[in-house]
Amino acid sequence: MIPIFANYPLLEQNLSYKSLCDLPTPVHRLDQLGKRIGLNNLYVKRDDMSGMQYGGNKPRKLEFILGKALLTGTKTVMTLGGIGSNHALATAIYSRQIGLKSISMLMPQPNANYVRKNLLMSHCCNAELHLCGTGLDSIFNMPLVRLAVAREQLRHRLSDGCFPELIPPGGSSPLGAIGFVNAALELKEQILNGEIPAPDYIYVACGTMGTAAGLILGLKAANLKSKVIPVRVTGEKFVNYQRMLKLIRKTNALLHSADNSFPEFVFNPTEINIRHEYFGRGYAVFTEEGMNAVSLMKEYGGIKLEGTYTGKALAGLIGDAENSELKDRVILFWNTVNSRDFSGSIEPIDYHNLPKPFHRYFREEVQPPDQIF
Numbered sequence: 001m002i003p004i005f006a007n008y009p010l011l012e013q014n015l016s017y018k019s020l021c022d023l024p025t026p027v028h029r030l031d032q033l034g035k036r037i038g039l040n041n042l043y044v045k046r047d048d049m050s051g052m053q054y055g056g057n058k059p060r061k062l063e064f065i066l067g068k069a070l071l072t073g074t075k076t077v078m079t080l081g082g083i084g085s086n087h088a089l090a091t092a093i094y095s096r097q098i099g100l101k102s103i104s105m106l107m108p109q110p111n112a113n114y115v116r117k118n119l120l121m122s123h124c125c126n127a128e129l130h131l132c133g134t135g136l137d138s139i140f141n142m143p144l145v146r147l148a149v150a151r152e153q154l155r156h157r158l159s160d161g162c163f164p165e166l167i168p169p170g171g172s173s174p175l176g177a178i179g180f181v182n183a184a185l186e187l188k189e190q191i192l193n194g195e196i197p198a199p200d201y202i203y204v205a206c207g208t209m210g211t212a213a214g215l216i217l218g219l220k221a222a223n224l225k226s227k228v229i230p231v232r233v234t235g236e237k238f239v240n241y242q243r244m245l246k247l248i249r250k251t252n253a254l255l256h257s258a259d260n261s262f263p264e265f266v267f268n269p270t271e272i273n274i275r276h277e278y279f280g281r282g283y284a285v286f287t288e289e290g291m292n293a294v295s296l297m298k299e300y301g302g303i304k305l306e307g308t309y310t311g312k313a314l315a316g317l318i319g320d321a322e323n324s325e326l327k328d329r330v331i332l333f334w335n336t337v338n339s340r341d342f343s344g345s346i347e348p349i350d351y352h353n354l355p356k357p358f359h360r361y362f363r364e365e366v367q368p369p370d371q372i373f
């Protein structure tokens with residue numbers, strides 16, 4: 001049984017859950033990388049291996065989101081993101097696995113190799129792909145995107161009789177964030193089992209906040225003092241103190257209403273420590289520090305990261321290791337990116353089979369820092 005249900009049995013009755021992951025994900029030391037960057041107690045949480053078909057942070061959220069979709073009889077889900085969205089891909093993969101159809105409404109973003117791979121894999125999973133909006137910002141200032149979403153929803157209502165269930169970007173609804181409340185309780189069990197000492201700091205990439213919000217709430221419920229350091233990788237209007245607090249509170253309220261033995265906590269500003277200085281010039285624009293962090297992790301930790309999320313998060317950790325008193329502290333890097341290899345599945349696919357608006361991402365160059373990979 002997953003830890004959140006073991007701790008709060010009423011939640012198991014009142015929340016729908018579909019197991020998609022292979023949990024718990026491992027934790028282990030990173031001795032060589034730690035030595036290289038001046039840390040004596042550096043660890044990693046291997047959420048890159050969360051799901052058998054596709055890992056990373058998104059499957060944990062989908063266990064609750066798709067669990068509910070199954071219970072309510074949804075046939076089709078629809079989600080939004082950048083064209084390279086890991087969340088849209090995870091939704092496509094796991095929806096297909098459980099027999100749901102998925103639609104991805106995708107917005108332009110800087111080109112990269114993983115963008116191409118994710119598009120091909122989404123297509124391979126029979127996801128219906130639409131290009132909409134003018135850029136990732138259009139998720140928020142978005143008559144165009146809203147119109148495209150409404151049009152597709154209506155079209156599906158007319159063709160198969162029901163509206164697709166809308167999953168927010170990144171799967172970061174309160175329901176999705178519960179996946180990371182569970183993850184924090186899972187970490188607590190690993191601490192009690194002696195697999196890792198209680199971390200002083202947990203570094204994690206922060207894009208739509210569900211991961212960090214769930215962890216902050218879950219650590220509190222687990223009575224752990226570990227501080228989460230969310231490293232912002234999207235625009236400040238997506239990730240900021242007010243929105244983070246709101247998501248934590250809504251997630252807390254949902255859990256409390258489903259099982260009133262789950263306490264209602266009070267959070268103060270010092271518990272939310274978003275780091276803004278590693279963002280660079282934009283979402284999915286790779287930075288020098290980020291790519292340097294990717295190289296260091298590969299060479300000294302043997303784990304593959306990337307430039308949009310985890311490179312920037314590790315750059316934040318490395319920056320702090322250089323500047324402050326973290327040497328003997330216990331530091332945990334929460335790895336949020338997928339490491340399951342799906343190259344075999346996409347190899348036979350020709351990009352010309354994708355909808356035409358996506359073709360240019362296969363013809364045009366990827367951004368320069370990505371060309372060496």
Ligand SMILES: *Cc1c(COP(=O)(O)O)cnc(C)c1O
Nearest residue numbers: 086207208209210211309336337
């Ligand atoms: C989506 C994503 C994140 C960001 O997680 P949020 O819960 O949206 O903040 C971090 N890393 C990777 C690899 C992701 O795909």
